[in-house]
Amino acid sequence: MPDAPHPSLARACVLVPVYNNAATVGDVVRAATAATGLPVLVLDDGSTDGSGDAAKKAGAEVVTHEVNAGKGQALLTGWRAAADRGFSHAICMDADGQHLAEDLPAFVEAIAREPNAIHAGTRPKTGPNVPRSAEIGRAISDFMLWASSAKELAGELPDSQCGFRAYPIAHVLALHLVARRYSMEMEVLVRAAWLGVPLKALPISVFYPPAEERVSHFHKWRDNGRIVSTYTRLMLIRLVWPITHPRKKLLP
Numbered sequence: 001m002p003d004a005p006h007p008s009l010a011r012a013c014v015l016v017p018v019y020n021n022a023a024t025v026g027d028v029v030r031a032a033t034a035a036t037g038l039p040v041l042v043l044d045d046g047s048t049d050g051s052g053d054a055a056k057k058a059g060a061e062v063v064t065h066e067v068n069a070g071k072g073q074a075l076l077t078g079w080r081a082a083a084d085r086g087f088s089h090a091i092c093m094d095a096d097g098q099h100l101a102e103d104l105p106a107f108v109e110a111i112a113r114e115p116n117a118i119h120a121g122t123r124p125k126t127g128p129n130v131p132r133s134a135e136i137g138r139a140i141s142d143f144m145l146w147a148s149s150a151k152e153l154a155g156e157l158p159d160s161q162c163g164f165r166a167y168p169i170a171h172v173l174a175l176h177l178v179a180r181r182y183s184m185e186m187e188v189l190v191r192a193a194w195l196g197v198p199l200k201a202l203p204i205s206v207f208y209p210p211a212e213e214r215v216s217h218f219h220k221w222r223d224n225g226r227i228v229s230t231y232t233r234l235m236l237i238r239l240v241w242p243i244t245h246p247r248k249k250l251l252p
Contacts, residue, residue, distance in 0.1 A: 010088050010111050013039045014104065015091065015093075017078060017095065019071075020047050025058070028095055029060045031100075038108070041078060044063070045074040046064075063078065079167065079169050079173055082169055092163060092165050092166075092167065094163050114200060118165060120200065121165055123162050144186070144228075148231055153199065156201055158202075162204070171250055172192065174195075174250060186231065
């Protein structure tokens with residue numbers, strides 16, 4: 001696989017997967033455009049509330065799944081669409097307004113500094129507005145990320161559940177990812193670490209709206225079950241990896 005482009009040649013876009021967030025996606029698109037001037041590509045994952053139209057009105061290019069396929073599949077489709085348009089990197093942010101556009105310039109700078117790395121937005125672990133369920137879920141997921149790839153992480157543990165990340169597209173499309181829903185965001189970190197793609201923690205802020213205003217499609221039991229299942233599968237693969245893939249690396 002060829003190296004990611006030299007920093008001076010890197011071309012990034014902002015990628016926003018959306019599913020039924022019509023009330024917020026337009027503001028996210030406008031804020032991202034104002035913060036960076038980068039093109040914004042929205043992947044409408046089968047929304048039924050007009051999210052795609054709201055994103056178009058705000059100035060984004062919209063690629064559409066006819067039916068909901070899950071966030072992981074939305075990211076994969078978005079990465080492929082971005083690559084087809086000549087982009088080398090995609091800065092992914094959620095459509096619900098939790099990720100702040102003011103953090104986008106830091107991702108642009110990080111891409112220029114280390115174009116081969118995945119730069120993972122890393123939220124404060126605790127705070128007055130951080131839901132207790134988010135604290136617990138992240139702690140468990142972070143531990144499983146460490147358990148799956150501690151040898152390759154070189155002491156740096158990024159936020160395993162935050163969707164605000166900058167991805168080198170060619171590298172992540174070469175990972176042969178299996179998961180297609182929320183757990184894919186954990187799988188991409190593990191598989192990237194195995195194959196020598198650096199994982200860099202980039203501190204970000206996050207906005208947690210009041211519970212009565214929060215729109216989330218994360219199902220506490222079903223999606224956490226998928227996350228645990230994905231990590232279990234990856235840890236089992238990791239046990240035999242030195243035998244089955246003794247020298248396989250995307251990057252040295």
